[in-house]
Amino acid sequence: MLSSIHFVDVNEEFVDALREEFRPRAVAAILAVLVALAVVSDDLWQVAYLGALAALAGVLSAAMEAEMLDRRLVWIGVGCVLGVGGTVLWLSGEGNVAGRVLAAVALLAGPWLALDSAVARWTGIDAAADRPDLGLEDADAGEAMLTMQVTRLVHEELRAADHPLTVGEVAERTDIGERRVETALKFLEHDARATATDAGYVHDDTYAGKRGEIRRLGRRLTRPVRLLAAAR
Structure with missing residues (x-):
């Protein structure tokens, strides 16, 4: 009984956090940016990918706010994704100077972010929560x-x-x-x-x-x- 009540409370906190993350003005602003990118870009898949990332970021942020996810685990995952993505982009040798710079930043920032979050979790540090x-x-x-x-x-x-x-x-x-x-x-x-x-x-x-x-x-x-x- 107590566990079900706790689940309901957490679920309500998550819904409230989602509403805060996806406020109408914020959603409208993101959609406007995506539409502008779709107009000037030849690759609609990239625009859809950015939109999916924005939505995922909002959901993860709400889950962390409702304490459904350990924010340090989330940042470990983000760091790993950045590191792998930066490595693939750098080794592919494709893209202009801006793309190479972005790949280098992701390649350096990703592993550091994953290491920092892993060490913080191991030592029990949560700067945002504390x-x-x-x-x-x-x-x-x-x-x-x-x-x-x-x-x-x-x-x-x-x-x-x-x-x-x-x-x-x-x-x-x-x-x-x-x-x-x-x-x-x-x-x-x-x-x-x-x-x-x-x-x-x-x-x-x-x-x-x-x-x-x-x-x-x-x-x-x-x-x-x-x-x-x-x-x-």
């Missing part, structure tokens, strides 16, 4: 702006402080409720803009600015290697 929820998805425009403003104010308060601040101290300094402050701090910590210590939270500017973004990208690209090395 990301703190700011409540922006179901919030109206006013609430979303308020939440982002709170996060910005909390970040500025940490930056101005000369010592670690607790949730209560940040709430007192900003005159914001502790629940909102705690959510903002967790988000900033996840985004590597704040670090939690025994004494409280401190501002972290390791990844600030253009050089910081480059360091962040490098750290992200080397994540599979770092996780494998740490697990040894």
Whole structure:
């Protein structure tokens, strides 16, 4: 009985996620692009293939949103498909420069994506699932702006402080409720803009600015290697 109730709940979540993915405006925009491609392209099969990929991507996204599929397994599959497709296209020697570049990108990105997702699954990491929820998805425009403003104010308060601040101290300094402050701090910590210590939270500017973004990208690209090395 309980399993059937759980199945119904999951099924309803999946249907809701499908409705969100295939909103009329989004579907109309995709169809418009496909029609435009069909007009200028001589190969309608390629257009149909792109349409099928778009539909499949929407279904997979909805399934992951409803927690019917492990997003890491999905990305492993996507990485394998990209790697195989890039290899076949590159070895065929066909296509113009743009096609060769696309094949090279797929050939490099596919295996990395599969490896990164496989290591994440093996080590139990799910960055998307672990990301703190700011409540922006179901919030109206006013609430979303308020939440982002709170996060910005909390970040500025940490930056101005000369010592670690607790949730209560940040709430007192900003005159914001502790629940909102705690959510903002967790988000900033996840985004590597704040670090939690025994004494409280401190501002972290390791990844600030253009050089910081480059360091962040490098750290992200080397994540599979770092996780494998740490697990040894």
